[in-house]
Amino acid sequence: GQSLEQPSEVTAVEGAIVQINCTYQTSGFYGLSWYQQHDGGAPTFLSYNALDGLEETGRFSSFLSRSDSYGYLLLQELQMKDSASYFCAGLSSNTGKLIFGQGTTLQVKP
Amino acid sequence: GAVVSQHPSRVICKSGTSVKIECRSLDFQATTMFWYRQFPKQSLMLMATSNEGSKATYEQGVEKDKFLINHASLTLSTLTVTSAHPEDSSFYICSARDGLAGGPYNEQFFGPGTRLTVL
Numbered sequence: 468g469q470s471l472e473q474p475s476e477v478t479a480v481e482g483a484i485v486q487i488n489c490t491y492q493t494s495g496f497y498g499l500s501w502y503q504q505h506d507g508g509a510p511t512f513l514s515y516n517a518l519d520g521l522e523e524t525g526r527f528s529s530f531l532s533r534s535d536s537y538g539y540l541l542l543q544e545l546q547m548k549d550s551a552s553y554f555c556a557g558l559s560s561n562t563g564k565l566i567f568g569q570g571t572t573l574q575v576k577p
Numbered sequence: 578g579a580v581v582s583q584h585p586s587r588v589i590c591k592s593g594t595s596v597k598i599e600c601r602s603l604d605f606q607a608t609t610m611f612w613y614r615q616f617p618k619q620s621l622m623l624m625a626t627s628n629e630g631s632k633a634t635y636e637q638g639v640e641k642d643k644f645l646i647n648h649a650s651l652t653l654s655t656l657t658v659t660s661a662h663p664e665d666s667s668f669y670i671c672s673a674r675d676g677l678a679g680g681p682y683n684e685q686f687f688g689p690g691t692r693l694t695v696l
Contacts (some may be wrong), residue, residue, distance in 0.1 A: 502687075509670055509690045510621065554620060563609065563674070565685055567621045 469493035469557050471568035478574045479545055487540045487571045489555035497560035499531050499538045504570075505551045513540065513553075542573070550575045579605045581673050583688035590661055591696055597657045598691045600671030606651040607673035611685065612644075615668040627654045661695045668692050 471491040479485040489499065498517035502510035514522050516531035516538060528541040542549055552572050556565045580603040590596050600610055608629050613621040625635045625646050633646035645657040654673075658665055669692075672685040 507692075509687045511687070512684060515684070562626070564611070564623060564626060565672075566623065569620045 469496070469559060469566040471555050471557055471566065473553075473555055473568045473571045475569065476572045476574070478576065480576050481545055481547060483545050484541065484543050485545060485573065487542075487553050487555075487573070489538045489540070489568055491536050491538070491555070491557050491568075493536075493557050493559065493566070495559050495561035496533075496536075497558040499529070500556045500558060500565065501527075501529050501540045502554045502556060502567075503551050504554065510554060515558075545575045547575050547577070549573060579603075579673075579675060579684075579686040581607075581671065581686045581688040583669075583671055583691050585691060586689060587692045587694075589694045589696065592662050593660055595657055595659045596661055596693060597655055598669055598671075598693075600654045600656070600673065600688050602652045602673040602675075602686070605673075605675045605686075607654075607675065608651065609674045610648060610654040611672045611674075612646060612654075612656050613670045613672070615670060615690075617668075621670060624656075658693065661693070663695045666693055666695045 473489045500515045501513040504510045514529040521530045526543045531538040552570045554570045555568045582601045584599045610627040612624045615621045624639045625633045627633045627646045627648040629648045635641045648654040668690050670690040671688045
């Protein structure tokens with residue numbers, strides 16, 4: 468099976484940089500995805516790491532280390548609109564299923 | 578990008594009734610669709626995997642007779658919550674994977690979700 472752990476809450480100020488960590492235990496792990504979800508909305512895809520290293524997409528970057536079973540999402544130049552829940556999700560190579568972590572609620576303050 | 582729609586977006590029903598939720602891939606063929614449930618302030622929990630033309634695969638603890646899934650075409654999967662009760666009130670989200678996209682990883686595209694309230 469799979470389990471993913473991430474902090475429940477993170478608070479940061481506008482303009483700052485924040486890192487949301489995700490550790491996982493999984494069999495048949497294929498890659499790590501990150502999703503953003505605003506209150507009442509559906510998850511939106513942010514990034515995906517299949518290989519070790521850093522993937523950069525604008526203000527967001529995601530990192531994966533398979534040897535450490537660890538990844539993180541880095542958000543730079545935080546804006547108020549970044550206040551949302553962020554989920555890491557592991558993709559199983561055996562089943563193609565996405566298993567979500569419990570989510571991290573990010574609160575951006577002025 | 579690929580678009581997945583869900584209908585209805587919100588439904589309120591009486592206890593004991595059945596509710597059908599539709600999930601459609603609008604501009605791609607989805608050989609596999611997934612159904613998730615999300616309670617307030619919690620994560621998305623995978624309920625079942627729906628493959629076109631075959632029976633759905635349910636996750637442990639999900640009652641297949643209560644949550645009926647039909648994936649009759651490459652663009653439509655339906656979830657029917659039978660004899661709904663207040664504890665079934667939740668946010669139901671589907672996702673679809675592009676069956677024709679190449680490579681071992683196919684991104685899942687999420688629908689906007691359906692909020693079910695059972696009175």
